[in-house]
Amino acid sequence: MNNLVINIKVHESLYLKDPQTTDLGKRIIEHSVLMIDKIGLECFTFGKLSKVINAAEPSIYRYFENKHQLFVYLLNWYWEWMAARIELNTMNITSAAARLKIVLNVIADAAKKNSSIEFVDEEALHRIVVTEGAKGYHHKMVDADNKEGFFLACKRLCEKIADLLIEVNPNFPYPRSLASSLLETANSNLYFAKHLPRLTDVKNEGNMLTQRVKDLLEYFCFGILYAYDFGKDEQLNHQLIATKKVSYANAHSSDNAMEHTL
Amino acid sequence: MNNLVINIKVHESLYLKDPQTTDLGKRIIEHSVLMIDKIGLECFTFGKLSKVINAAEPSIYRYFENKHQLFVYLLNWYWEWMAARIELNTMNITSAAARLKIVLNVIADAAKKNSSIEFVDEEALHRIVVTEGAKGYHHKMVDADNKEGFFLACKRLCEKIADLLIEVNPNFPYPRSLASSLLETANSNLYFAKHLPRLTDVKNEGNMLTQRVKDLLEYFCFGILYAYDFGKDEQLNHQLIATKKVSYANAHSSDNAMEHTL
DNA sequence: TAAAAAATAATAGTTTTACTATCTTTTGTA
DNA sequence: TACAAAAGATAGTAAAACTATTATTTTTTA
Secondary structure (H helix, E strand, C coil): CCCCCCCCCCCHHHCCCCHHHCHHHHHHHHHHHHHHHHHCCCCCCHHHHHHHCCCCHHHHHCCCCCHHHHHHHHHHHHHHHHHHHHHHHHCCCCCHHHHHHHHHHHHCCCCCCCCCCCCCCHHHHHHHHHHHHHHHCCCCCHHHHHHCCCCHHHHHHHHHHHHHHHHHCCCCCCHHHHHHHHHHHHHHHHHHHHHCHHHCCCCCCCCCHHHHHHHHHHHHHHHHHCCCCCCCCHHHHHHHHHHHHHHHHHHHCCCHHHHCCC | CCCCCCCCCCCHHHCCCCHHHCHHHHHHHHHHHHHHHHHCCCCCCHHHHHHHCCCCHHHHHCCCCCHHHHHHHHHHHHHHHHHHHHHHHHCCCCCHHHHHHHHHHHHCCCCCCCCCCCCCCHHHHHHHHHHHHHHHCCCCCHHHHHHCCCCHHHHHHHHHHHHHHHHHCCCCCCHHHHHHHHHHHHHHHHHHHHHCHHHCCCCCCCCCHHHHHHHHHHHHHHHHHCCCCCCCCHHHHHHHHHHHHHHHHHHHCCCHHHHCCC
């Protein structure tokens, strides 16, 4: 199941020459992913890459203007890949809520046995997105990059998820913010569990990390999706809160979700 | 109100020589903030800074090992400042929910008339945190930095908020994740509204941006806080969802929160 | 098939940044 | 006032980012 070959098309503003069309181009992509995963975006340079792939440094500049463009190319690859996985895994599901759960599963990266392209190590690429993804759009040149279409894949992905949120609850007022927040929260909690555990409740024990992140995403997502409007109908709110408190206490009285120790 | 002088103490692992103790040190902090805000972290260099403050470049290295250490120093300043503002604004409030609303207000940066330190432009520093804050901990050296105590202020801030979330709902299973998520969501939506508007529902129109972000934070925060446990008591869930849908439709039928057009 | 044209890659630089070794000046104190 | 210690300035080096130019290969066409 799901071993179809996915064809990833990256926007042409993100390269000078399409790396997928040549052998050298593919080696650039392949070893960029491996090297950035290994030594980090800061230490990664075109000079080091050229030595690893046995090419001249200026040859790399024929494909990408600079390190930043190459990095955003890789991010776009990841976003396109995620969108393709979502499409693939939800196409035959009718219930919107069920599709949303699958999307959360894909976001948390729990269902990724899908090595579609032979020269891209998707696990390494995912680690890069989790660790350094934010650098792709958190800088002073973001407006210029945006005009060039650097973030189209991300925006499409976000809107795809937002559409689904609206389908689950047509009255929900923050579909885009929740969609982007879910993408960020998944990555943050994976990262925090590994490096800054005091910033998350998800534990990096055993091999349950992605499952736990998925649980958290579901808890947050459906909690927000069905949230009522605070302050507008206080009486109903208090009524609801009281009901839910009882419901929650019953559900969690002997649950491991109570493990938190502050 | 709130014009008390706040004393910001930054952890000593974050400098070689305390910049607050000398005139040059204060000029380094002051103009780092102004320059990073203006040209961005990437373009900001010790060489350029030394020219602006009329000092020799190596003098700056007496205070900070490198640009990264200086940057994390500034982040810590911000986290300490935010913790101080939270303390100041919530000290006399008994209701936990009311205190939480104030905290969300502080996170969204809507209540910051508090120029405590004369040589730090807090508005510029806040823009830096929103635009580039994630770079402080998203890199390969994060574990080494963490051991040195670079993120203590952030972790304390996060736990302070987590404690409050637990106070509002003692059964809530994800206090730390929600706390960190609120901090990130506030910054993300401010940033997206200005640079990538398709990733948020918050509009950057007029001077209501921080207010709108605060509304979003409240909606998300209280929605999650009182979320019930999906899948454990399906009957009650469906009952609640139905009630809330009606509640929400009534509240928002003629509200601008319905503006979303996908 | 062979020469010209076009595309691609390699060589050898320049500029800027990050950082350091060393020297000079200032300041506090006995 | 003399001296030590701290602070600051001078003048570098090494590496990264990028580019102009030359060399090679491939493609096209006579």
